[in-house]
Amino acid sequence: MLDRDLASDLSPLPRLDLPGLLTALSPYLVLAAVVLLGVAVGHLLRTRRRLERTLAEAARAKAALAESEEQFRTLAEMAAAAIFVYRDGRFLMANPAMTAITGYSRDEILAMTQMDIVHPDHRVAVMNRALARQRGEDVPDRYEVKLLTKNGETRWVDMSAGSITFQGHPASIGTAFDITERKKDQERIHFMAQHDTLTGLPNRALFADRLEQALLLARRAATRVALLFLDLDDFKPVNDTFGHAEGDLLLKETARRMRQRLREADTVGRIGGDEFVILLAPVRSATDAAQVAEEIRREIERPFDLPGGRRQISCSVGVAVFPEHGDAAMDLSKHADMAMYRAKSLGRNRVEVYREGSPEDGGG
Structure with missing residues (x-):
């Protein structure tokens, strides 16, 4: 009974008229489609405009970069200083001043590395400098370095380095001023401060420094050093009779003869008008030192053919010989000088080895 009542209450559902519903909704669907299409089109247009602006900005940036690089190249071509660009140690650009300093053509430079033109004496220092920069250490942007030119000459340059963007990629730029003549002037000044201007021999200050260094090495190695004091006999009459020009030539030739008789490790210096000093380091004995002194005496005794x-x-x-005749430079100098005056007092034109207790030493 209950089931029949429930069944009578469940009437059939009405049928959905889908075609009719679509017909009724079609205006709204069309409107929605139009709206969605408009949104999509608007989005596409905005995206296109953004893309066009981006491309335009990129084109302007590229044009500006090209113009900047062109201006840079123009300035570099006109610059008196060497200008070059490099990446990973290889050259990407070099201006005419760079080719003038190195002697290499532009094409040759572009096929080389930095180390190819750095002088061998400075390659380790330049490499260490580059490694320090890579480690982030504080390295000065400016430094002086020697270059080796194509024909084998040495050129000094004042170098500066920095970072740039070149052809769209990070790179380094360097500038170099040729300071070779300035360096030569400095070397000449330094040489003149330590050498006799007439003979080119070490002066008193440089000779004293070399004597101290020789004594320091001799103490460490337990070797001997000999100090010779040499004074020309009757030189003043030559100056007075034949003039200072003739005397200067005689002094220069005397210096040449002495250098010719000595080893490369030995030193001869001029400490006065006709006074010379000779450092023999090392030497085996006072006898050997006296033998060298005798050879020099005979060499100077030979006639000089002057204009x-x-x-x-x-x-x-x-x-005087270290350590027998003194442990310090002052003692050796004093005793070598005393031995020289003994040679003069015994008739000149001779060699005397210092002897303790001689009259010149205050002895009997």
Whole structure:
């Protein structure tokens, strides 16, 4: 009974008229489609405009970069300083001043690395500098370095370096001013401060420094050093009779003869008008030092053929040896000087080795 009542209450559902519903909704669907289409089109247009602006900005940036690089190249071509661009140690650009300093053509430079033109004496220092920069250490942007030119000459340059963007990629730029002549002037000034202007021999200050260094090494190695004091006999009459020009030539030739008789490790210096000093380091004994002194005496005794005629002089030589005749430079100098005056007092034109207790030493 209950089931029949429930069944009678469940009437059939009405049928959905889908075509009719679509017909009724079609205006709204069309409107929605139009709206969606408009949104999509608007989005596409905005995207297109943004893309066009981006492309336009990129084109302007590219044009500006090209113009900037062109201006840079123009300025570089006109610059008196060497200008070059490099990346990973290889050259990307070099201006005419760079080719003038190095002697290489532009094409040759572009096929080279930095180290190819750095002088061998400075390659390690330049490499260490580059590594320090890579480690982020504080490295000065400016430094002086020697270059080796195509024909083998040495050129000094004042170098500066920095970072740039070149052809759209990070790179380094360098500038170099040729300071070779300035360096030569500095070397000449330094040389003149330490050498006799007439003979080119070390002066008193440089000779004293070399003597101290030789004594320091001799103490460490337990070797001997000999100090010779040499004074020309009767040089003043040459100056007075034949003039200072003739005397200067004689002094220069005397210096040449002494250098010729000595080893490369030995030093001869001029400390006065006709006074010379000789450092023999090392030397085996006082006898060997006296033998060298005798060879020099005989060499100076030979006639000098000068423009004004043949001249003949002699010399007196005193010898003192470390450590027998003194442990300090002052003692050796004093004793070599005393031995030289003993040679003069015994008739000149001879060699005397310092002897403790001699009259010059205050002995009997």
